[in-house]
Amino acid sequence: MSLTHIDGLPAHILFVHFVVVLVPLTALAAVVCAVQPRYARRLGLVLPLLGLVTLGLVPVTTHAGEWLESRVGDDPLVRKHTELGDGLLPWAIGLFLMTLAVWWLGRRPVRSATAADGSPAGRGWWSSPTVLRTTAVVVAVVVSAGAVVDVYRIGESGAKAAWHGTYDKSASGGRR
DSSP, X not given: OOSSEETTEEHHHHHHHHHHHXXXXXXXXXXXXXXOHHHHHHXXXXXXXXXXXXXXXXXXXXXXXXXXXXXXXXXXXXXHHHHHHHTHHHHHHHHHHHHHHHHHHHHSOOOOOBOTTSSBTTSOGGGSHHHHHHHHHHHHHHHHHHHHHHHHHHHHHHHHHHHTTSSOTTOOTTOO
């Protein structure tokens, strides 16, 4: 077994399934925990660890895919899939950083100290719990949506590359 092939089969085929499941799962967890910080507190380190595992699998999957690409013929659909696949790493990095930020914000104690003018004592307006939480929710939604859409586009192009011209659309399933 290696990072390029497992039991004689291309490892990319296995790794891609982990990425297809973990990116949307991590994205969903990041958004839910940003919206409801109590879930971030409940999950604890699981949230950033999920983001880290997801991030780690992306370059492993990409590497295995590049190995596989060098062993299939020159195909424009495979090239397009490879180009799209190279674009997932920035989204995975953003997703990991988002899970880390949401986890950290979920751990912050809620302070109710206010200054004479009603603003949070000793902090600027930018560090108020409402502004931080709203920012976390918006960034989590944007990064999560971008990552999930990118995984979808990569997966669709990979399916087209793998399956084009390999089956008969008119076959009757073996019945005569």
